[in-house]
Amino acid sequence: MANQALEGGWRQVEAWLQEKLPVQIPPVAWPAIWTALAAIILYIVYSATTSDTPIRYKIPSPKLPEKEEILEKPSIKASGSTAVQCYAPATGQFLGFVNPSTPDAIDRAIDQCQAAQAKWARTTFRQRRHVLSTLLQYVLDNQEEICRIACLDSGKTMVDAQLGEILVTTEKLQWVIKHGEKALKPSRRPTNLLMSYKRNTVVYEPMGVVAALVSWNYPFHNLVGPMISSIFAGNGIVVKVSEQTAWSSQHFTNIVRGALVAHGHDPALVQTIVCWPQTANHITSHPKVSHITFIGSQAVAQKVAASAAKAMIPTCQELGGKDPFIVLDSAAGRLESIAEVILRGTFQASGQNCIGIERVIVTPAIYDRLLGLLVERVRALRLGQDADVGAMISDNRFSQLEGLVGDALLHGARVLAGGKRYNHPDHPKGHYFTPTLVADVTPDMAIAQEECFGPILTIMKAPSNSAEDVLRIANAPNFGLGSAVFGADSDPVLQAVVRGVRAGMVAVNDFAVFYAVQLPFGGVGGSGFGRFAAEEGLRSVCNMKSICEDRFGWLGIRTGIPPPIRYPIKSQPKSWSFARGVVEVGYGIGGAQKAKGLVNILRNS
Incomplete structure (x- = not known):
């Protein structure tokens, strides 16, 4: 009787669900559905019982000046002051002053970090995971405030911040929590016939104090990302942030410090430094710094590398890109959705994205059709923090961008939208550049060779649908960071392009997803060297120590001459x-x- 009552109850539940569902489910499918639901519930219960419960904590919000002030000439340098003047690029609103660090202050920060790291290096992977779980919970609980602060300091929109600050940071945290220990566990290595009596192991030890010099385009993620990898590997870290986003940096640092304090660890393990460029070499050649991650331009990267070489400090250089977005004939049936990807990949963060789309390379048969799908969409984009495309970080590159567009026009390109700076009617002191579309660009034009790093969409027509013609254009600039190739999965041209494109990363029939799944991130050529993210990124901030020992020493089997x-x-x-x-x-x-x-x-x- 009990079984019959239970079965009747399930039937009532199934009938109720069937009424709510938009599709009819055959009776034979219900056992499989219930089995799948049971498995999901068991997984959730298992995860809840095996993972460390995060601790919730609070961090005070950064304070704004009591009276709103719009600067007459927004700039990080203020007349008569050595402090960094912080302001909102979207409006010109004054945010406050940040005093730059002196060499002595940098020494103190590194010493404090070193002392904290000596204790942190003795923590277990579980303890480090627990800190990161707590940090992840904070980010999830405070997404809106983090985005709002990042937007105020960088000029981007809330949607751009959600994708570029929150999504990628939570992905990195989750990956390290789930897979970081496996990446850094001692690994056994093979031996050979002559040394068959030896046992070989590679261990990954903390380096000590590492440094990161990060760019302004993602003020939260670029600051927190290196901290996640470094502290999980057992290091302390000193981050030199850009003067352009100095205002938000201390608050974002306090978020990470709050997670450490919540678990009883020394917050001095993570340090943030704001300084002018002439002082930065005190960090990059500091004898107590064991590794440097640099995110920025080629010109500054050369100075960082030269400075680091004085102290023999290894570096990871993540520089700019001129990323090709290649659309082949075999993608003809998906041009509408591809156009949507192009718009997001080009205008995300006003184009200030190292793996943003810089060149759309299209084969002749579909060139005009894809261009037609893009022109009106670009012209319709609205400027403003509450619109489609936000502000740029400053106006100091506007003349360069206008020059690149003008040069392309003189050499035969068509400027179908934008091409110049924009005076926002509501925010005349904001830094806005009109969303731009330049068609018929050729490889010899400056706009096809130099990184725009702005809201400029360039379209290039390949001579044919052959891999050779496409790759000749794609590989022309001295960059090699990310890339994207669209076509049918079975298309041999697509496979040849994927193999032949000169880049550190390739997204096939997608854009930039290599960063959303924690693959090694970095480029070749003018886009830098070294990798962060994934196993390679974690191991790059470790001392990889090789250990060779006797397998049968207890039997007296050892090397003899x-x-x-x-x-x-x-x-x-x-x-x-x-x-x-x-x-x-x-x-x-x-x-x-x-x-x-x-x-x-x-x-x-």
């Missing part, structure tokens, strides 16, 4: 023949050569 090669050498010819025999036994190809080597060993022993 055979008589023929002991000092003093009695006979060079016999010693050489003996050593040759050792090489042939160990590395000879085929049994005959190994046997010959064994004879040499025995004959000369």
Whole structure:
């Protein structure tokens, strides 16, 4: 009777669900559905019982001046002051002053970080995961405020901040929490015939104090991202932030420090430094800094590398890009959705994105159709923090952008939208550049060679649908960061382009997803070297120590020096023949050569 009542209850639940669902589910499918739901519930329960419960904490919001003031000439440099003048790029609103650090202040920050790291290095991976889980919970609980602060300091829209600050930071936190320990666990390495009595291991140890010099385009993510990797690896970290986003940096640093304090750890483990460029080399050549991650331009990267070389500090350089977005004939049936991707990839953060779309390369058969889908969309984009495209960080590159567009026009390109700075009627002191579309761009034009890093969409027509013609355009600039290729999965041209494009990362039939799944991030050529994110990123801020030890030492099996090669050498010819025999036994190809080597060993022993 109990079974019948239970079965009747399930039937009532199924009937109720069927009324709510928009599709009809056949009766035979219900057992599989209930099984899947049970598995999901069990997984949720398991995760809740096996993971460390995060601690919720609070951080005071940064204070704004009591009286709103719009600067007459918004600039980070204020007349008569050495402090960094902080303001909102979207409106010109004054946010406050930040005093730059002196070399002595930098020394103190590094010393405090070093002292905290000495204790932090003894923590377990579980303790570090717990801190990151707490940090993840804070970010999830305070998404709106983090976005609002990032937008105020950088000029971007709330949607751009949600995607570029929150989504990628929570992804990085989740990945490190789930997979970080596996990436940094000691790994066994193979041996060989001659050394078969040896056991080989590679361990990943903290470096100590590492540094990061980060750009302004993602003030929250670029600051917190290096902190996540560094502290999980057992390091302390000093981050030199851009003067352009100095106002928000201390608050974002306090968010990470709050997670450390919530678990009883020293907040001095993470340090943030604001300083003018002439002082930054005190960090990049500091004898107590063990590794430097730099995010920025080629010109500054050369100075960082030269400074770091003085102290022999290894660097990871993540520089700009001129990313190609390639659309092949076989993608003809999906041009509408591809156009949407192009718009988001080009105008996200007003184009101030190192892996933003810089060049759309389209094959001839679909060029006009795709261009037609984009023109009116670009012209309709609205400027403003509450609109489609936000402000740029400053107006100091507006003349350069206008020059690139003008040069392209003189050399035969068509400017179909924008191309110049924009005087916002509501925010005349804001830094806005009109969303721009330049068609018929050729590889020899400056706009196809130089990184725009602004809201400029350039369209280039490939001579044909061949991989050779497409790659000739895609690989022309001295950059090689990200790339995207669209076409049918079975298209041999697509596969050839994926293999041939000169880039550190390729998204196939998508845009920039390599960063959303924590693959190694970095470029080649003028886009830098080294990788952050994923296993490679975590290991790059570790000392990789190789350990070779005896497998059977307890049996007395250890390396010994055979008589023929002991000092003093009695006979060079016999010693050489003996050593040759050792090489042939160990590395000879085929049994005959190994046997010959064994004879040499025995004959000369």
